[in-house]
Ligand SMILES: Nc1ncnc2c1ncn2[C@@H]1O[C@H](COP(=O)(O)OP(=O)(O)OP(=O)(O)O)[C@@H](O)[C@H]1O
């Protein structure tokens with residue numbers, strides 16, 4: 296489950312990556328500084344764990360993690376081999392979701408590959424490369440499906456979706472913006488299209504905009520307007536400041552954030568949003584030894600969730616003693632919540648919800 300950080304050269308991708316992962320990837324003020332993708336594992340902040348940690352007086356807290364890929368800058372013509380060309384399109388193919396960094400800061404000292412700042416044009420440049428690459432895939436697939444259709448009439452439905460996708464791509468619109476049924480999405484997922492990947496637009500603003508303008512400027516507005524057409528989320532950050540913040544110790548960090556008038560760093564917000572973008576949720580386990588968040592796909596049933604902890608628990612699954620985190624928090628302890636009848640005994644068909652605190656009963 297990886298996210299790829301994508302964008303034009305020199306817009307702040309590696310700076311953001313370093314801030315998120317504290318990894319120290321090379322970032323520099325020249326285009327194509329990054330060639331091979333950097334990979335970083337990032338803990339997902341979860342305040343619920345702090346509450347449980349206090350409640351259980353646990354020895355240890357374990358957060359979940361996701362992986363970020365810092366990909367090389369993409370330029371116009373990449374789908375035809377320009378810049379670093381198909382090589383990084385293939386890196387994008389490997390990730391489940393995309394963080395698209397868009398330059399929204401003015402700084403004469405930082406080169407823009409097109410000579411001027413223009414978020415809409417930048418977004419379009421990147422998206423079109425992904426769209427061109429998808430077009431090739433779709434065309435090949437349509438040819439193949441037409442041939443196979445002669446022997447198998449069932450493929451007619453698929454062909455219709457493929458044609459619909461082709462038309463959308465030809466209009467320069469990403470597949471993720473399409474209005475499709477659940478069945479159609481399930482089919483689309485099998486096609487591995489780049490423009491179908493879920494996306495967050497990450498607007499990278501200057502320090503001044505962060506402090507003085509409440510993270511808004513005319514560029515961010517452009518990004519928001521575009522993102523809306525795809526129902527995509529926008530997260531505003533200042534990568535440069537975030538990198539500075541990331542280098543601080545926890546206490547200094549809190550003080551600095553307060554000084555800037557921020558409740559949480561933009562990064563924490565970005566990481567949380569990224570987690571949801573991957574369609575992941577967390578269930579929690581708690582005890583005196585450890586409190587821990589576990590990652591599952593939304594829609595996972597109790598036994599498979601248990602399998603994340605240990606395959607024996609999945610195999611011998613009896614039931615899941617489950618309580619919603621908020622209920623547990625409101626009552627202060629498991630015993631009090633139990634008394635109020637808030638702990639449910641869930642069976643093998645129960646679909647685990649985000650924030651469920653679970654104790655699995657099993658038998659092997
Ligand atoms: N919010 C910001 N304000 C001002 N300068 C910034 C901001 N974010 C990044 N920069 C600067 O922009 C330059 C390019 O950053 P970075 O190397 O992270 O870009 P990149 O997108 O990874 O580029 P490449 O595609 O070449 O790898 C650096 O000098 C960095 O300090």
Ligand SMILES: [Mg+2]
Pocket residue numbers: 308309310321322328329365366367368
């Ligand atoms: Mg870079």
